[in-house]
Each structure stands twice: as C-alpha cells, then as structure tokens.
Amino acid sequence: MSKNPLNDLGSSLGDYLREQRQSAKLSLRQLSELAGVSNPYLSQIERGLKRPSAEILQQLAKGLEVSAESLYVKAGILDEDTVTERPRSDVRRAIAEDGQLTARQKATLLDVYESFVGTPAATPKTRRSTTSKAGTKTPQKEK
Amino acid sequence: MSKNPLNDLGSSLGDYLREQRQSAKLSLRQLSELAGVSNPYLSQIERGLKRPSAEILQQLAKGLEVSAESLYVKAGILDEDTVTERPRSDVRRAIAEDGQLTARQKATLLDVYESFVGTPAATPKTRRSTTSKAGTKTPQKEK
DNA sequence: GCATTCTGCTAACTAGAGCAAGCACAATGG
DNA sequence: CCATTGTGCTTGCTCTAGTTAGCAGAATGC
Incomplete structure (x- = not known):
C-alpha cells in the first residue's frame, strides 16, 4: 500500500489530500485556485515532495471544505487525541x-x-503531566 | 514610503511566549535548549520578527509545558472556537x-x-460558531 | 490532419525560516 | 581591578517552502 518507496516526507497527508480532491471532483488547478496556492506546489504536496506550512494547510482545508484540524492531524502538527478525545x-x-x-x-x-x-500514587517517579504526548510521531530530523 | 521595514508580525504570539518563558524563570538559552531551537531564533520569535512554523511551536510548547494548541491559536493557525468548543x-x-x-x-x-x-467579570464567551464542526470532519462534498 | 484546452508535472527562481558564530552589556567573584 | 559567566541581540549564512513560466500527453472539436 505504501506507494512511496523512499519518500521520506510524510506521505499520508499527500495521499489524503489527493483523495479528498479527487472525490470532490476537482482538478489540481481548480483546487489551487480555490485555495489560493500554486498548482505545481499543490502537486508536489500531494506527492509528498514538499511539506506545506500550517497556513497552506488552512487554505487547502478551506478549498476542500474539510476541517483544518483534520489536515493538521495528518500533517503531524496536531495530535489526534486532542481533537477526538473527550x-x-x-x-x-x-x-x-x-x-x-x-x-x-x-x-x-x-x-x-x-x-x-495527593499525588498520583502509582507513579514513583514524578510523572510528567505533559499536555500532549508529543513523543508519539514527531520525526524530527536532526542534521 | 512609510518606512515600515520591520513589520510587526503579530507579536501577540511573541509576547505570550516571552511572558510564559519569563514566568517559568527560563532564560532564552535555557528554553531554546529545552525546545531544541536556536536561541537567536527564539529571540526573534519573541520580538515578532520571525514567524515560527507549527513544528517549532510544538517544540516550544513542549519546552514551556503548555499545550501546543494554545500556541497555534496565538499564532493564528487554529481557531480559538475549535479549541474552546471541545x-x-x-x-x-x-x-x-x-x-x-x-x-x-x-x-x-x-x-x-x-x-x-481574575474573576469572570462578564460573560466569558458564549459565542458558538454555527458552522458544522460537529465531529472531526464533515466532508459533505458530493456534487 | 491540426488547433485548442484540458490534465498533471518539471525547471528555475525568490523570499524567508532557522541555524552557528560572535557581539555588547550586566552581574558575579577572585 | 580584571576574568568569568550569565543575559539578550546582530550578523551572515544555508536550506526549503512556495512562486511563475513552461513542458508533455490525453481529450475535445474544426
């Protein structure tokens, strides 16, 4: 299923975007016009060659009429739990x-x-109550 | 010809960050180390000279032990309603x-x-956005 | 046949995020 | 008094997000 052999950049987002665009019966240029981004760039995003900023994701979400949060989750900048979990x-x-x-x-x-x-007894070491799990899937590349 | 070279890039985020850092008794270098960003860059962010990406915001949130979402809101990439609503x-x-x-x-x-x-002087905020943000996603985009 | 107009993609470039090195100044303390 | 260490900030650079211009192929129609 992984159609991207060695695409290092996150591809799930691109796949999701292309999927959404096609099911909305929009061409690259149509969506790019709607979202206010250039069509070559959109193409590269969908193929996972470029990593869009949150601003771009916001505009794409608007053009696709999906929630920006869902794109953020796919892009890895929002934790899914913080959105779905109640x-x-x-x-x-x-x-x-x-x-x-x-x-x-x-x-x-x-x-x-x-x-x-009292403090949470079950934890001997002071368990950090981090606001988000953060460590889950944040593949930062150190270079 | 209004010389406005250093446009104020919405310094509300920077102000907030600096505020949080100082009340956490952290120096620029300490936080930059904790968050894994360079200290000059952090300085520029706090003064509103640079606009950090979501990834950087995520790391800063972790270093400051605040939620990443709150920073996103301050940065304008997340709508406050979507946060307060959930x-x-x-x-x-x-x-x-x-x-x-x-x-x-x-x-x-x-x-x-x-x-x-402070005590809630007036109504904190009762405004509810009317658009469909019910679930996580509502892509009703069938034509 | 050949123009036109779609589709997506490649190439070359510009702007700005983000970095390492180093500066000026204040506070320690030897 | 000067050396050290802390603070934040400036400089100059690299890398990549995001752009405009243009390319090759699939459908239309003339």
Missing part, C-alpha cells in the same frame, strides 16, 4: 491546558490541588 | 466536578485560580 473534566489536565495561567502559576495551582488529593 | 477544559468546571475534593477545598482552589486569572 476526557472527563480532570483538574490536572484543565490546569495544564489553561491558556491564561503562566507556567509558574500552573505549578502552584497543581501543588495546591495535590496537597488536597 | 472538551471544555475549563479549570473552574474541572474543580467543580472533581470527585475527591471537599467543598471547602474546591472553594480554596478556585480562589487561588481566580487570584491568578
């Missing part, structure tokens, strides 16, 4: 994801909370 | 629904939280 309200998580608190305030607040309910 | 990761709500805290503890915790972010 966690019960968890104080720790809510604190971690809060947009107004500073990092220090978060630490303080979490401290207070855990002074009440 | 799990409703609201600290107040999470505290209220917590099963372990006593009522008194809840009041205390909420007090601390509001000492940080």
Whole structure:
C-alpha cells in the first residue's frame, strides 16, 4: 500500500489530500485556485515532495471544505487525541491546558490541588503531566 | 514610503511566549535548549520578527509545558472556537466536578485560580460558531 | 490532419525560516 | 581591578517552502 518507496516526507497527508480532491471532483488547478496556492506546489504536496506550512494547510482545508484540524492531524502538527478525545473534566489536565495561567502559576495551582488529593500514587517517579504526548510521531530530523 | 521595514508580525504570539518563558524563570538559552531551537531564533520569535512554523511551536510548547494548541491559536493557525468548543477544559468546571475534593477545598482552589486569572467579570464567551464542526470532519462534498 | 484546452508535472527562481558564530552589556567573584 | 559567566541581540549564512513560466500527453472539436 505504501506507494512511496523512499519518500521520506510524510506521505499520508499527500495521499489524503489527493483523495479528498479527487472525490470532490476537482482538478489540481481548480483546487489551487480555490485555495489560493500554486498548482505545481499543490502537486508536489500531494506527492509528498514538499511539506506545506500550517497556513497552506488552512487554505487547502478551506478549498476542500474539510476541517483544518483534520489536515493538521495528518500533517503531524496536531495530535489526534486532542481533537477526538473527550476526557472527563480532570483538574490536572484543565490546569495544564489553561491558556491564561503562566507556567509558574500552573505549578502552584497543581501543588495546591495535590496537597488536597495527593499525588498520583502509582507513579514513583514524578510523572510528567505533559499536555500532549508529543513523543508519539514527531520525526524530527536532526542534521 | 512609510518606512515600515520591520513589520510587526503579530507579536501577540511573541509576547505570550516571552511572558510564559519569563514566568517559568527560563532564560532564552535555557528554553531554546529545552525546545531544541536556536536561541537567536527564539529571540526573534519573541520580538515578532520571525514567524515560527507549527513544528517549532510544538517544540516550544513542549519546552514551556503548555499545550501546543494554545500556541497555534496565538499564532493564528487554529481557531480559538475549535479549541474552546471541545472538551471544555475549563479549570473552574474541572474543580467543580472533581470527585475527591471537599467543598471547602474546591472553594480554596478556585480562589487561588481566580487570584491568578481574575474573576469572570462578564460573560466569558458564549459565542458558538454555527458552522458544522460537529465531529472531526464533515466532508459533505458530493456534487 | 491540426488547433485548442484540458490534465498533471518539471525547471528555475525568490523570499524567508532557522541555524552557528560572535557581539555588547550586566552581574558575579577572585 | 580584571576574568568569568550569565543575559539578550546582530550578523551572515544555508536550506526549503512556495512562486511563475513552461513542458508533455490525453481529450475535445474544426
């Protein structure tokens, strides 16, 4: 199924885009016009030769009438869990994801909370409550 | 001829980043090391001179221990509605629904939280976008 | 037959993200 | 007093995202 033998760049996104475009009965030029990107570039994106920025993905999503988030997930810049998952309200998580608190305030607040309910006992080492898993599939190439 | 060489590239993101970094008591170099980006670049991002990609934002989020989504919103590549709409990761709500805290503890915790972010003066935000963003994707694009 | 107009793709180029090296200044402390 | 180490910032460079111009082939019609 992997039609890309050694295409190092993420291909799932390109495949998905081409799929969406074709099922929408749009040509490369049509979509490129709709999305406001050049058609050769779109072609290269679909074949996995270039990695589009979030801005471009946004425009493509608009042209394709799909949610930008779904493209972000495919592009690996958004974790699928953060989109689909619907966690019960968890104080720790809510604190971690809060947009107004500073990092220090978060630490303080979490401290207070855990002074009440205790720290997660099952974890001997201080388990980092990272906001997103981050380490899942982020193939950064160090060069 | 308005000399506007260094156009302010929407420095709200930069301001936010610097704010977060400083309240986390991190120097430019410390955070840049943590996030795996160069320190001059981070400096330029914070001053709004450069516009970081989503990948960089992801790494910065990890280093700052904030959610990547919040940075995306600040950077303008994610709509705030799409974030606030989902799990409703609201600290107040999470505290209220917590099963372990006593009522008194809840009041205390909420007090601390509001000492940080302030009490909700008016309506926080009730605006709901009307467009279909129901699930993750709704590609009804059959012609 | 040959023009036209689609389709997607290649080539060459420009702009800007992101980097390493190094600068100026403040605070330590020997 | 000067050496060291910390802070943020400037310079100059590389690499790639994203562009415009143009190419080869499949369908139309004349």
